Amino acid sequence: MTNRKPSDPRTVAVVGATGAVGEVVLRLLAERNFPVGELRALASERSAGTTVTFADRSVEVREAVPDAFDGVDFAFFAATGGLAKSLAPEIVKRGGVAIDKSSTWRLNEDVPLVVPEINPGALEKHKGIVSCPNCTTIGFVMALEPIRRVAGLRSVVVTTLQAVSGSGKPGIDELARQKVELTRGEAPTTDFYPQPIADNVLPLCESFRDDGYSTEEVKLLHETRKIMDLPGVDVTMTCVRVPVPVGHSAAMLVETERPLSPEQAREALAAFPGVSVVDDPANNGFPTARDVTGRDEVLVGRIRKDLGSDRLWMWQVSDNLRKGAATNAIQIAEEMVRRGLQ
Ligand SMILES: NC(=O)c1ccc[n+]([C@@H]2O[C@H](COP(=O)([O-])OP(=O)(O)OC[C@H]3O[C@@H](n4cnc5c(N)ncnc54)[C@H](OP(=O)(O)O)[C@@H]3O)[C@@H](O)[C@H]2O)c1
Known part of the structure; x- marks a missing residue:
């Protein structure tokens, strides 16, 4: 003290x-x-x-x-x-x-x-x-915690779409350089990522482990368990690098302990500090990496019930350099x- x-x-x-x-x-x-x-x-x-x-x-x-x-x-x-x-x-x-x-x-x-x-x-x-x-874990748990508080949490299947700034300046520089090379009609040169990131999507963040997962993917599991104090929660994932400067996105399929309707989920998320709901499909309202850049809130949208179970789909975006x-x-x-x- x-x-x-x-x-x-x-x-x-x-x-x-x-x-x-x-x-x-x-x-x-x-x-x-x-x-x-x-x-x-x-x-x-x-x-x-x-x-x-x-x-x-x-x-x-x-x-x-x-x-x-x-x-x-x-x-x-x-x-x-x-x-x-x-x-x-x-x-x-x-x-x-x-x-x-x-x-x-x-x-x-x-x-x-x-x-x-x-x-x-x-x-x-x-x-x-x-x-x-980790920058991916923060947005992820911010979207899960309000749900957990009202309905418990059993498992999540998640695919992340992560900005190049998540790799620091070398990632930002690589995308910028490759974009210039492509506009000049040249083949993109790779210096940092294992394959071109410009005009491309790479199903690898950081490096592969012997079990086929990436180091980034495994961090998401263990960090989520520790922060939420849920050692048994099941999280399985694919982390993907996308040619976006700032803003990590994630498509999350969430299994709760008790059934939760999309309306109840929206209410719980909107009431949580640091989270805003942007979910208006009738007007094509959903959050994107561009929307969240420069902001501290985690934005959540596309909240809907799985067609074959009580699980909920959610789409979450956060600024990896700020809240992340x-x-x-x-x-x-x-x-x-x-x-x-x-
Ligand atoms: N980028 C993200 O979205 C993000 C999010 C969450 C966590 N992180 C973590 O945050 C850390 C920084 O990431 P970043 O994205 O900012 O990376 P970055 O853009 O590559 O910057 C790295 C910084 O570390 C300094 N540095 C490197 N080696 C050093 C050394 N031996 N002694 C002193 N300083 C040294 C560099 O200084 P010089 O300029 O002198 O080389 C530079 O200031 C990493 O651990 C990363 O995993 C990043």
Whole structure:
């Protein structure tokens, strides 16, 4: 516990400040009026000496080394898993809290994995490291939790359609370059994804495991179970990369414990903080990745009963860089400040 008031300024570090998520963290810290006293922008040795923008001013980027965390209250990690593994304990040693966006700490028993609208209480047991779920998992559980609260949850079959920014700057750059190559009539060159992503759809996010699933797919299962505290819930999935800049979508077939009508599901979803329902088939009303870009809400539509069972279909979209990453991480810090935990 801390004696500081929520409005007292905190020293904040953003690790990976030059990356796709780090840039949005910087923007949202200012936009959400997080009580930032000193801001430290950290990245690799490659970026040291360059500048990033925070609250309309330039901040010089420094290399992320242990000493850079002296006196830091919150460190937002938006870098590599390896870096979070080695540096997060350094922050804890110095009395700070690390909020990590990588997968490194997510399933560690001593590390809360938090979506603040769903399991904020898990923060009470933190030991200095808090983990932020995968960008796909966050939108997914945000759409499931309101349903679970009214009808229980048994299983979900899901296909995700994930934006290239979910792979960070290399994914964004690859799509942009291939689009130019195609407009010039050239064959798209591949540097990052295993096959062209422009004008294409790849049934692979991250890399394949020996059992044929991708690493991204398996994260969705285990993270969902941990966040929702439902170790027996059955989630099976195919994660697909699509040539969309920002915004992850998912088609979800949801089996509840008790029957739930589409109307009841719409009501439960609309009443949940951070979720909006966009579902007006008569007027072609459904949410898309373009609609959700730059927004913090998770949008849900196409809610309908399965033709052969009591299961419900839902279509969910969320901004992977905001609620899927930066917004959720900052909400965690806000909740910790509110609870007097840091
Ligand atoms: N993109 C998403 O939608 C999303 C969503 C949820 C979670 N995440 C996770 O968030 C993290 C960042 O992803 P991103 O998409 O922002 O990636 P990115 O655009 O590739 O940016 C990576 C950042 O990490 C820094 N970095 C890399 N190696 C480093 C090192 N050895 N020391 C210090 N800094 C280093 C880079 O700095 P340099 O510029 O100096 O190389 C850059 O600032 C990843 O763990 C990712 O899995 C991403």
